[in-house]
Amino acid sequence: MRAYYADHFVLPLPEHHRFPMAKYRMLRDRIARELPGVALHVALPASESELALVHQSDYIVQVAAGTLSAAAQREIGFPWSEAMAERALRSVGATVAAGRAALRDGVAGNVAGGTHHAYADRGSGFCVFNDVAVAARSLQADRVREPGARLRVLQIAVVDLDVHQGNGTAHIFQGDSSVFTLSLHGARNFPFRKELSDLDVELPDGCADDEYLHALELALGVLDQRCSPDVLFYLAGADPHVGDRLGRLAVSHDGLEARDRRVFDWAWQRRIPVAFAMAGGYGNDLEDTIKAQLTTWRVALEYHQRWQNRRP
Numbered sequence: 001m002r003a004y005y006a007d008h009f010v011l012p013l014p015e016h017h018r019f020p021m022a023k024y025r026m027l028r029d030r031i032a033r034e035l036p037g038v039a040l041h042v043a044l045p046a047s048e049s050e051l052a053l054v055h056q057s058d059y060i061v062q063v064a065a066g067t068l069s070a071a072a073q074r075e076i077g078f079p080w081s082e083a084m085a086e087r088a089l090r091s092v093g094a095t096v097a098a099g100r101a102a103l104r105d106g107v108a109g110n111v112a113g114g115t116h117h118a119y120a121d122r123g124s125g126f127c128v129f130n131d132v133a134v135a136a137r138s139l140q141a142d143r144v145r146e147p148g149a150r151l152r153v154l155q156i157a158v159v160d161l162d163v164h165q166g167n168g169t170a171h172i173f174q175g176d177s178s179v180f181t182l183s184l185h186g187a188r189n190f191p192f193r194k195e196l197s198d199l200d201v202e203l204p205d206g207c208a209d210d211e212y213l214h215a216l217e218l219a220l221g222v223l224d225q226r227c228s229p230d231v232l233f234y235l236a237g238a239d240p241h242v243g244d245r246l247g248r249l250a251v252s253h254d255g256l257e258a259r260d261r262r263v264f265d266w267a268w269q270r271r272i273p274v275a276f277a278m279a280g281g282y283g284n285d286l287e288d289t290i291k292a293q294l295t296t297w298r299v300a301l302e303y304h305q306r307w308q309n310r311r312p
Contacts, residue, residue, distance in 0.1 A: 001304040002101040003031065003297070004043040005111040006090035009083050019077065019126055020286055023293075024112050027278070030294050031111070037301050043094035043110070045086065046134060050096060053137035054172060055129060056121045063088060063128060076123035088128035091115060095131035095233075095277055096138045102273040103139065103231060106307025107264070107300050114235040114279025116166035117191065124168065125190060131277065132158055132233045133172045136179055139231060153178040157229035157272075159263055160197075161216070162237030162279040163189060163247045170195035180227035182219055184212075186240075186248050199223065205248045209255030212240065216259060220266050232267050232274045236260060238281030238292035246282045253292060260296050264303040273307075276300060 007024035031038050051060050062068045066080045078084050094110040101108035116132065117125035136156045143154040157180045158173075160166040165185040173179040180198045187202035194200065201219050203212065238244065240251040240259075251259070267274045276296070281289035 001038050001301050002098065002105065002108040003038050003040050003111055004094035004097045004109070005040060006043045006087055006094060007111065008042075009087035009090060011078055011084050011087060012081055013078070018282070020282060020289070023281060023286055023289055026286070026290050027293050028111050030290060031297055034294065035297055035301055037305070038297060040111075041097070043090045043097060045089035046092035046096055046129070050134055050138050051089075051092065051129060053141060054120055054133045059121050063123075072122060076128055077126045078128070084128070092129050092131040092134050095135040095275065098277070099135040099139050099231065099233070099275040100142070102275040105273075105304065107274050107276075107304035109275065109297065109300055110277040113277030114162060114237065116160055116162060116169045116235060116279065117164070118168045120172055125164070127168065130168050130172060132235065133169055135275065136233060140178065154231065155227065155229045156180070157223060157227050157232045158182065158235070159223070159232060160184070160235040160279070161240070161259060161263070162235050163239040163244070163249055164237075164280060165189075165191060165194050165200065166197065166235065167191045167193075167195040170197040170200075180223065180229065182223055184216060184219055189246075189248055198226070203249060206250050208242075208250040209252055209258070212249065212251050212255060213258055213262070216262060220262070229272055232272050234263055234274055234276040235279040236263075236276050236293070236296045237279035238283070238289045238296075239279075241281075241283065241288055241292055243283050243285060243288040244281065245284045246280070253288075253295065256292050257295050257299065260299040264299055268303050268306060274300070274303070
């Protein structure tokens, strides 16, 4: 199973910055040691033409040139640096590559990604560019360029299970019938002004396994009724975990594993390829975040093997 990473581009963050940049390298090291069935690949940067499928040209230029205003940098949550710009490009490139690999192989992932707070014209909440939105548009553009391409646009579902609403993704795809956005998130968590997804499921503070999994089951039932996707982008946030300092929910490790299995099984039963990204995770003990994310990769690998075994 293909995995794409860019954790060697480390942002020079101020001391005591609350974003746990180290988690990406920690996760990649664990994948390399414990999951030999995962093939790790350095992500290439997304091209300007790929970014332009979603993002406004002046914003792309500002990120590349380092001319973002101080206010724009504060909204993103990272100070600009060359490493910040390069990492943002490669995080998008990783999800684009994972999407293309998933269409070939059934399942593929980004060791980072899930930057769902980025809008077309600005970044926000530790998100510079919206990797899933760019990947979705890139796959649709690929389909159009295929010889003898069908007239039907590639249909995409985004299942966003980060604890924070995917507001940027929702805004980018509002009114677009080719992309169905589903967000299961904390009602009282960031962003405090929500956007309108195709399906929003708001959860109360302290929501634990049974309530969380029931809400997910109902949401997948609605997705079944309203969308027949050709590919699914899954944001497997670790931040619903009870030990997450920004999450406010109370889902256990077992609950997160059950969630992952349900999403991958839902897609497998319908033979829908899955490209997944890690999204958020801010554990009081960072090992909790890595444990949850590694479980997602282990589950994904199981379903990738199912895809391979079905081939003649």
